[in-house]
Amino acid sequence: MTGERRPTRHIVVMGVSGAGKTTVARGVGELTGLxxxxxxxxxxxxxxxxxxAGIPLDDADRWPWLRDLAxxxxARHAEGVSTVLACSALKRSYRDVLRQGPPDVEFVHLDGSAELIRDRMTRRTDHYMSADxxxxxxxxxxxxxxxxxxxxxxxALPPDELVAAAVARLGLVPAASHRGHARVGSSRHLVRRDAEKQGP
Ligand SMILES: Nc1ncnc2c1ncn2[C@@H]1O[C@H](COP(=O)(O)OP(=O)(O)OP(=O)(O)O)[C@@H](O)[C@H]1O
Ligand SMILES: O=C(O)[C@H](O)[C@@H](O)[C@H](O)[C@H](O)CO
Structure with a gap:
């Protein structure tokens, strides 16, 4: 085998429970095809x-789970498939495990007011994670x-703005069916820390 693997991107949307990881990661997947x-x-x-049961997971509970995610x-990298994962990834050491998977992992941290997140969790009825x-x-x-x-x-930004901002700031490419429709979030809400990556 002399062929090189296709470059892939691996995005992890991280943050505490209720921050909107699933909403944003799914939206990024829909917009980009990741x-x-x-x-x-x-x-x-x-x-x-x-x-x-309302019992927080500890490190021992999380290590095998994180290794499975890595x-x-x-495995997707080996197939040439780029990914977007909704995962809490709360500690640096957890992110270190995720980075042991594909060659590069990029994070989107959804961060903000505990009160706002608690309020969203309290309203959510279809999930086992309680606001406690x-x-x-x-x-x-x-x-x-x-x-x-x-x-x-x-x-605090609306979901579509978060998705558009993540796609724009990470330099991801909207799927052909969405080109021209992506809204790009205002840069004043964003902190960009890694500018050199290009999407496949
Ligand atoms: N930007 C947003 N604006 C308003 N509501 C939102 C936003 N993002 C998510 N929500 C709502 O907040 C709730 C929590 O969102 P979501 O389930 O995506 O969070 P999560 O981080 O994946 O949570 P968990 O880690 O517990 O699975 C959902 O009811 C969702 O519809
Ligand atoms: O690290 C953790 O304690 C877990 O990942 C939880 O955060 C849940 O998996 C998720 O966030 C709830 O939906």
Whole structure:
């Protein structure tokens, strides 16, 4: 085999529970054609049972889950498929595990007011994560370090603006069917930390 692998992009939309990771990651997938995955769906039953019971996961609960997610991204990379994953990725050490998957992982941190996020979680009725777990997630959250590839977006923005901002700031390419329709979020809401990447 002499052929080179196609370059791929691997985006992780991170943040505390209720920050809007699923909403934004799914939207980025729809706009760009990147393969979307929901990290919640990779949890073993025991983890889901803990969260349903209102018990925060600990590191030991999360390591195998994070390794599975890294493997999923690595497998897609091997197929030449770019991905967008909704995953809390709350600590630097968790993100380090995700970075062990494909060659590059870029993060979109949805960050903002605890009150706003709590309010959204309280209104959400179709999810096992209760708003009570938000404090435990905020307590361990570690923001992106300067050497980590990624951007921070403000959760108060509407979903379509967050999706458009993520796509624009990461330099992703909207799928052909969406070109000309993507709205680009205002740069005053954005912190760009890694400008050199190009989408496949
Ligand atoms: N930018 C937004 N503006 C208004 N409502 C939003 C926004 N983003 C998400 N929501 C709503 O807030 C709730 C939480 O969003 P979502 O499920 O995407 O968050 P999450 O980070 O994936 O949560 P979890 O980690 O618990 O799965 C949902 O009801 C969703 O419809
Ligand atoms: O790190 C964690 O504690 C878990 O990932 C949770 O955050 C959930 O998976 C998710 O955010 C809830 O939907």
């Amino acid at each position: 393969r979307f995955a929901e990290a919640d769906e990779f949890h073993p039953e025991a983890n889901v049972a803990r969260m349903r 493997s999923w991204m690595a 777990l938000l404090d435990s997630q905020r307590a361990i959250l570690e923001h992106l370090d300067p050497d980590e590839s990624g951007i921070v977006l403000e959760v």
